[in-house]
Amino acid sequence: xxxxxxxxxxxxxxxxxxxxxxxxxxxxxxxxxxxxxxxxxxxxxxxxxxxxxxxxxxxxxxxxxxxxxxxxxxxxxxxxxxxxxxxxxxxxxxxxxxxxxxxxxxxxxxxxxxxxxxxxxxxxxxxxxxxxxxxxxxxxxxxxxxxxxxxxxxxxxxxxxxxxxxxxxxxxxxxxxxxxxxxxxxxxxxxxxxxxxxxxxxxxxxxxxxxxxxxxxxxxxxxxxxxxxxxxxxxxxxxxxxxxxxxxxxxxxxxxxxxxxxxxxxxxxxxxxxxxxxxxxxxxxxxxxxxxxxxxxxxxxx
Amino acid sequence: xxxxxxxxxxxxxxxxxxxxxxxxxxxxxxxxxxxxxxxxxxxxxxxxxxxxxxxxxxxxxxxxxxxxxxxxxxxxxxxxxxxxxxxxxxxxxxxxxxxxxxxxxxxxxxxxxxxxxxxxxxxxxxxxxxxxxxxxxxxxxxxxxxxxxxxxxxx
Numbered sequence: 001x002x003x004x005x006x007x008x009x010x011x012x013x014x015x016x017x018x019x020x021x022x023x024x025x026x027x028x029x030x031x032x033x034x035x036x037x038x039x040x041x042x043x044x045x046x047x048x049x050x051x052x053x054x055x056x057x058x059x060x061x062x063x064x065x066x067x068x069x070x071x072x073x074x075x076x077x078x079x080x081x082x083x084x085x086x087x088x089x090x091x092x093x094x095x096x097x098x099x100x101x102x103x104x105x106x107x108x109x110x111x112x113x114x115x116x117x118x119x120x121x122x123x124x125x126x127x128x129x130x131x132x133x134x135x136x137x138x139x140x141x142x143x144x145x146x147x148x149x150x151x152x153x154x155x156x157x158x159x160x161x162x163x164x165x166x167x168x169x170x171x172x173x174x175x176x177x178x179x180x181x182x183x184x185x186x187x188x189x190x191x192x193x194x195x196x197x198x199x200x201x202x203x204x205x206x207x208x209x210x211x212x213x214x215x216x217x218x219x220x221x222x223x224x225x226x227x228x229x230x231x232x233x234x235x236x237x238x239x240x241x242x243x244x245x246x247x248x249x250x251x252x253x254x255x256x257x258x259x260x261x262x263x264x265x266x267x268x269x270x271x272x273x274x275x276x277x278x279x280x281x282x283x284x285x286x287x288x289x290x291x292x293x294x295x296x297x298x299x300x301x302x
Numbered sequence: 303x304x305x306x307x308x309x310x311x312x313x314x315x316x317x318x319x320x321x322x323x324x325x326x327x328x329x330x331x332x333x334x335x336x337x338x339x340x341x342x343x344x345x346x347x348x349x350x351x352x353x354x355x356x357x358x359x360x361x362x363x364x365x366x367x368x369x370x371x372x373x374x375x376x377x378x379x380x381x382x383x384x385x386x387x388x389x390x391x392x393x394x395x396x397x398x399x400x401x402x403x404x405x406x407x408x409x410x411x412x413x414x415x416x417x418x419x420x421x422x423x424x425x426x427x428x429x430x431x432x433x434x435x436x437x438x439x440x441x442x443x444x445x446x447x448x449x450x451x452x453x454x455x456x457x
Contacts (some may be wrong), residue, residue, distance in 0.1 A: 153327060194319050198326055217397060240437035241400060262379075263447040264401050264432065272397065288399040296400025296435045 059287040090221070217274065217300065218257035227278035228285055236285075236297070245292045259286065270295070334413050338380055338384040338392045340402070342433065343440040350406060350429065351387050360389065360406060361429040364443030368428040368455065375405060375423055377416040378453035385413060390429075393422060403454075404431040430454070 228236075235251050255273035263269050271289045276282075284300040348354060350362045361367050377383075381395030388407040391413065405411070408423030416422060430451065431442035 025314065184308075184312070187316070189321050191315070194323060198323055236336045241435055242437055259397060260396065262443075264398060266445040266447045268447075270398075272399070284321050286397060286399050288401075298399035300396040 054103040217259055217302070221257040222273075223254040223256060226254055226275060227281070228252060228275040229278045233277065233285065236287075239294065241294060241296050243294050245289050245294050248287060248289075248294050255287075256284075267288065274300070312435050331396060335380060335382065335384045338386055340386060340392060340404070340433070341360075343438075343442040347438075350390070360427070365404075365406070365429040365431045366398040366446060366451065368430060368451070370407075370425050370428045373422060373455065373457070374421045374425060375408060375428060376456060377418055377420050377422055378403075378450055380416065380418045382415050383413050383422055391422070400427055400435040402433040402435075403446075405429070406431075 139196060228274050234253055236248065239247050239251075252275060256276055257274050259272035259274055261269060268290045273287050273289075275285045275287070277285060282302050284302065285297055286300050288295040305349055342349075344364065348358055348359055348362060350365065352359045377395075379395035379397050380424065381393055381397075383391050383393050386392045386404060389408075390404060391406060391408065391411045393403040393416075394450070395400070404424065407427045407431040408425045411423030412421065430446065432444050432446035432450070434444045436442050
């Protein structure tokens with residue numbers, strides 16, 4: 001059976017989005033007028049002509065499947081829509097012919113050319129039309145009917161397929177992904193973020209230098225008024241390292257503060273005292289003692 | 303991806319911003335401090351920096367060798383790192399008078415001012431020497447305390 005010759009007039013307009021959401025309702029599955037309930041009122045369906053079993057045979061399933069897959073399949077035969085009930089002999093022949101032999105339809109079941117009195121039953125009246133799109137090929141489908149992948153909805157800007165014989169939707173265009181497809185505003189935010197980082201670095205260093213001016217060096221303030229005069233400093237610098245602690249303390253009075261105790265040498269705790277300079281309060285003279293020994297001094301620029 | 307004018311403009315804009323950031327850091331880089339000489343009081347025949355049998359001596363008497371294995375060395379106090387010899391730096395702190403610390407074996411150490419706890423460098427094998435100031439201006443190798451090393455090597 002030539003599947004490629006079946007007309008498949010897909011277009012975005014023929015697949016409204018509402019079609020997707022209403023697939024579970026058999027009444028609205030086929031909104032096309034040719035397949036609507038109005039065209040086929042139940043009362044006009046004689047049970048004798050449309051017995052239940054033919055709807056379940058393989059051929060009707062295939063027709064259902066194709067009708068669903070192909071959407072509002074437009075049958076070129078105008079008489080099909082105008083006279084939906086062909087004569088009984090043709091209907092019987094098509095319904096009872098479960099194998100759908102090619103001989104009955106020389107041009108195939110859905111020929112391109114107008115088919116006289118094409119006796120296709122209405123799949124909308126099947127007891128349970130398959131949900132659109134059918135996830136799988138319905139059971140009992142003849143093997144020559146290749147399963148159709150569910151039609152993927154194309155991008156609204158993509159061209160509408162015009163060739164009915166096209167077997168796959170190769171025109172479907174997926175929008176390119178990637179960072180450079182993002183809107184320009186995101187890049188602007190990124191640039192602002194980078195600029196904020198740069199701006200934060202400069203003031204951060206200013207603030208950190210301001211922290212240096214605090215008394216974080218001191219562990220305990222002993223005498224807040226203590227300062228070191230030039231004379232005291234000059235006299236202190238004459239004392240060599242490793243002299244007794246008492247020589248230093250004879251020159252200078254109580255320190256401004258005591259810095260946290262540390263131990264540099266193994267087994268020798270160190271005591272550090274700080275003396276702000278009278279002529280340069282931002283500079284401290286730090287004196288380190290180890291036991292009763294004066295170890296050394298250094299200037300600390302806060 | 304199509305190379306369009308707007309694409310080129312975006313790429314140029316991003317490259318410009320990155321260049322500004324890189325330049326900002328590049329020009330704010332502090333200058334490397336000058337090398338500091340050191341007169342060690344103890345004189346030995348084999349000292350760090352010499353060569354023996356065409357091999358370089360990376361540690362001598364008075365150095366504590368620590369298997370860093372890629373670990374970091376932190377500044378035990380706020381201070382300054384200055385180059386001393388190839389592969390060696392000297393760390394000193396104004397808050398710790400009369401002492402110097404010689405650190406050898408650090409890869410690409412950070413030179414200049416460092417805050418307390420800031421990383422000085424990392425390496426595989428650290429030679430740590432503690433030097434105490436002498437009245438004649440030389441420096442004597444002394445044994446560092448465990449507390450000092452733990453402050454420097456805290457993970």
